[in-house]
Amino acid sequence: MKSGISFAFRVVGLLLILSLAAGAITGSQLYYRLAYLWGLLLIISWAMSWIALRNLHVRRTARSLRSQVGYVFEERFEIRNSGRLPRLWIEMRDESTLPGQRGSHVLTMIGGHESRSYLSRTRLQERGVFSLGPTRLLSGDLFGMFPVQSVFENEDTLLVYPLLFDISTFPNPPGMLPGGEALRRRTPQITSNASGVRDYVSGDPLNRIHWVSTARRNRLIVKEFELDPLAEVWIFVDAYQGIHYAKPYEKVEYDPQEFWRKQSRYALPPATIEYSVSIAASLVRYYLQKGRAVGLVSSGQLLQVLPADRGGRQLGKILESLALLRAEGNLPLQGLVEAQARNLPRGSTAILITTSADKSQFQIADLLLRRGLRPVVVVLDTLTFGGYSSPDQIVAQMQFLGAPVCKVAYGDQLSETLSPLVNLPQISQ
Numbered sequence: 001m002k003s004g005i006s007f008a009f010r011v012v013g014l015l016l017i018l019s020l021a022a023g024a025i026t027g028s029q030l031y032y033r034l035a036y037l038w039g040l041l042l043i044i045s046w047a048m049s050w051i052a053l054r055n056l057h058v059r060r061t062a063r064s065l066r067s068q069v070g071y072v073f074e075e076r077f078e079i080r081n082s083g084r085l086p087r088l089w090i091e092m093r094d095e096s097t098l099p100g101q102r103g104s105h106v107l108t109m110i111g112g113h114e115s116r117s118y119l120s121r122t123r124l125q126e127r128g129v130f131s132l133g134p135t136r137l138l139s140g141d142l143f144g145m146f147p148v149q150s151v152f153e154n155e156d157t158l159l160v161y162p163l164l165f166d167i168s169t170f171p172n173p174p175g176m177l178p179g180g181e182a183l184r185r186r187t188p189q190i191t192s193n194a195s196g197v198r199d200y201v202s203g204d205p206l207n208r209i210h211w212v213s214t215a216r217r218n219r220l221i222v223k224e225f226e227l228d229p230l231a232e233v234w235i236f237v238d239a240y241q242g243i244h245y246a247k248p249y250e251k252v253e254y255d256p257q258e259f260w261r262k263q264s265r266y267a268l269p270p271a272t273i274e275y276s277v278s279i280a281a282s283l284v285r286y287y288l289q290k291g292r293a294v295g296l297v298s299s300g301q302l303l304q305v306l307p308a309d310r311g312g313r314q315l316g317k318i319l320e321s322l323a324l325l326r327a328e329g330n331l332p333l334q335g336l337v338e339a340q341a342r343n344l345p346r347g348s349t350a351i352l353i354t355t356s357a358d359k360s361q362f363q364i365a366d367l368l369l370r371r372g373l374r375p376v377v378v379v380l381d382t383l384t385f386g387g388y389s390s391p392d393q394i395v396a397q398m399q400f401l402g403a404p405v406c407k408v409a410y411g412d413q414l415s416e417t418l419s420p421l422v423n424l425p426q427i428s429q
Helices: 007-026 029-052 211-217 272-289 312-323 333-343 360-370 392-401
Strands: 056-062 066-068 072-081 087-094 105-110 114-123 128-131 135-139 148-152 157-161 194-199 221-226 233-237 294-299 303-309 349-354 374-380 405-408
Touching (some): 007 029, 056 087, 056 135, 072 105, 105 114, 157 312, 272 294, 272 312, 272 349, 272 374, 294 312, 303 312, 333 349, 333 360, 349 360, 360 374, 360 392, 374 392
Parallel strands (some): 066 157, 233 349, 349 374, 374 405
Antiparallel strands (some): 087 105, 087 135, 128 157, 135 148, 194 221, 294 303
């Protein structure tokens, strides 16, 4: 607990000194009585300040420490006075790193052994990880002569996922169809592809015994399995720092009391990296809901490769990675794809999300096609984000290769823009 000395203390202290000096010079009892009054006032104020923040306990709780941009984050603040004496006023100052936080509050007349709580609602406008604390308590005496403060640390952090959009359909090249290319490889694991039967060998698990064949042949027969086709979906997010743009804009103040409306009024900021991340997150959820195995490759602050997998756990891992992604990468998309393409199973789909409009995109798509992969390009129109290049040439080149391409501009409704293909005239060969 820290204490300070205010201007009021200096004034009262000066009056005390002047009263003593005047009493010594004039010998009048009036000045001495005034000096006693100022001295008593200082002692009482100091005592009130000394007990103001003692035996106080602060607790912050939230329903969930994971949320999504555009949603309302609810947090409950509770202060408990475990002492016998009441507290006249307590200012709770929320010093968390969460933008737009509304946890600061002033509480009055907290009785002995009494608890007081309130609910704070904050509209989440930025993705990332934010600390929920510390909480600073400020109080003092009635006259403000001895202000005191105390800091309560909190180790909880809030993870804010990027904004997700519902996608009904997305371009489906042949490589996206369920199944992929058959690998014709035996596996000791049980899969949905039974390739045949063989005689039982010591060590084979009992759950692989084919009882119908065993009864017919009068000896133990076990089933053999092949690996599932690995037609995966890989999403490449181009976070190269030299190709991303953002327009200046003013943040809109959202009313957190309208928490039931969630993200209905929220719009993405005019920044290409925010659109890229939201597109990637929305496509990841779309394919995972379809039962596909999805992987993510990005190069922001660090190179991140999340192996393809299915299920809600994979969605959480990818959303966490995207929540922290910043346009600070030193590896362009071409180098990123060339380093990872050799590790992707043939027949898989590679979705490229980029803002670059140079000829390297044609080379990347051509490389993926030659490796037996199916590229899909989502290109952002940087002209609408304050950039200088148009993606029309890239769109035409992708159609020349027969690769599906979607063009996204600032202000587009991503739920509608990502569903249809860009219909440009086919270039004659």
